[in-house]
Amino acid sequence: MTTTHLERPLAVLVGVQLPGVDDVEHAADLAELGRLVQTLGFDVIATVSQRRSALAAAAVLGEGKLKELAELTGGSGVVPSGAPERKNKARARRAAESGEDDDGALGGDDGEDDGAAADGAGQRAARRATVVAVDHDISPSQARNLERATGAQVLDRAGVIIEIFHRHARSREAKLEVEIARLNYVAPRLRETGGGGDRQRGGIGGKGAGESALELDRRKIRDRIAELKQELGAIQREQSTRRALRQGQRRVALVGYTNAGKSSLMRALTGSEVLVADKLFATLDTTVRALHPEVRPRILVSDTVGFIKKLPHDLVASFRSTLDEALEASLLLYVADASDPTFRDQLGVTRSVLSEIGASEVPSRLLLNKVDRLSEDERDALRLEFPEAMLLSARIPADVAALRESIIAYFEASMVEAELFLPYAKQSLIGEIYENARVLSEEYGDEGGRLSVRAHPAALDRLRSLLAR
Incomplete structure (x- = not known):
């Protein structure tokens, strides 16, 4: 008797290294995109990268790189001019089901091969990538042209993040916030189906043009967004009432980049069973718990949604009420993953987003988490660079106890x-x-x-x- 193993679908990453972006930053951005795509449920088999002064207007990449990308997905590598949409969809289905050999992914300038990526692609020679993830915000026409050239589904960075939020939302408030952002993202990317024509016709005897199918779909989306905002408004008013009842209480908010360890610290400080997972955006719903063991008066600790580079503005706007926990806190604890070489940039992103909502004036402390992954020399270097920061690991009880005492001491002083x-x-x-x-x-x-x-x-x-x- 044989058992079948359900394989995860495959994806290819695409990135353009623009002027002003060095090799380290570009590699870090692509690595982060890879983690986002993996969180979404795909295995990354290759990366296609190219240095350019700007994204290609037609399909992000130049002609040579576009053909090399298409070899990984089974597409033609050519953007057909005026090709009917329905034919492209049929070709995409055929490409997804084909079993042709893969070529390696490419990195750097045109003609520069990435050997490691090529090896990874070769090991999956019987399967093609069905998703192309682009590390930029691209226009609907660029996405459409990429789909035609590759025969694969195309998601830009904003689309990947919104889809992750959509899958991870648990509370009714988070689901409404994500759905609004998702519809705002989808609306400009709608396009006419192959049939074309008007769905409705006005006038006596059917004379005169009514709404096209595209116009009708967009109007439905606008109406749905209005309904969702109305429902969300009622929930947010209830949340505001709850926050008002906590006015005057001592409140601490954990803020920081996604996967920095905020939920682990939340669990260690409060003894609550919050979700802890080694993946991006595991937490979308704000959780508020009392510091444990309790002190009098109580100190409330809240775990907030994580931040990330190029976070879609619609999501920042949608989660504004959730981020109000940070705005109304007595103390912000900036949590950073000290073992991540890019944590300094991540701190910059966190401070930038909080500044957008007016929380930059709230008193704060810096916590460099996960130092158990660092050598003693690396810790000493961090102490010199960040003398005001607390170095700790959420896995070490003594570190958590020291953090708890420092929080209590902060409030005692006032x-x-x-x-x-x-x-x-x-x-x-x-x-x-x-x-x-x-x-x-x-x-x-x-x-x-x-x-x-x-x-x-x-x-x-x-x-x-x-x-x-």
Whole structure:
């Protein structure tokens, strides 16, 4: 009896090294795109790279590189002029099912072979890549021309990220946010089917042109986006109410590049069962938990969605409410994967996105995570370069304990002592006081109790306003 192994579909990466982008940065961008594509469920068999002053207007790559790319996908390597769309789709299906031999992927300038990529492609000679992932934002016409030349599905970087978000969204809010971004991405990429013509015709006896199929599809998308925004607005109002109830509480937000280890730190600090996975964008939904073991008043820790280079603007806009957790936090913990050679650029991306939403003024600390993967010399170099940062690993309990103590110490430094008078008529507020302040002593007289407390000034102001009502 034989068992069949379900093979993952294959993909080819495409990147153009533009002026001003050095070899290290270009390689890092392509490596990150490869991880994104793998997260999407594809195996990367090759990379096609080319140095150019700009993306080719027709199909991103030059003619020579386009033909070499087509050898990996089974396409013709030529952009047919005016070819009917339905014929291209039929050819794409035939190409995906063909079993011709693969050639190696190419890197650098035209004619420069990447041996490692070629070996990887040769090992899968019986199969063709069915997806081409381009490390740039490309126009709908460029994507269409690439599909015609390669016979494969084409996704640009924004399309890959949006598709990952679509698959990983769990809460209703995240699903709505991603669907809005997805529809905004799809709308300009719609095109007429091979049949053409009008779907509806107006006037008596069918005279006069009505909406075309393309126009009707785009109108449906606009209507759907409006419905989703209305539903999302209701959910966000509920979220705003919950955040308002947490006003005055001590809040810490973990922010940083995707896969920097935020969820691992969240689990270690709070004891919560949040998802931890070694893949990009494993977390899309903001999780809020209390620091564990608990302190009084409580310190709330939130895990936020990760950032990435060239994050589509629609996604930044859609997840603005989720990122409000960072905007309204008392302290931001910037988490970076110190074992990643590009973490400095990743920190820049994180700070840039947070600056867009106005969170750059929130007090912050830098955490260089995953230092257990570094040598002692590398750690010493980081200490010299980032003297204000805390070096730690979420896997080392002692490091997590030190981080917890530093968070508590940060809030302790801003707390002040005060006295509150609690009338017997307002004894229902005693829980609110214990929730937002540390009660040092209590004395009760004929009219009520005098409580000596230690709390943050904002929390004291809120408690005093409640007692004064």
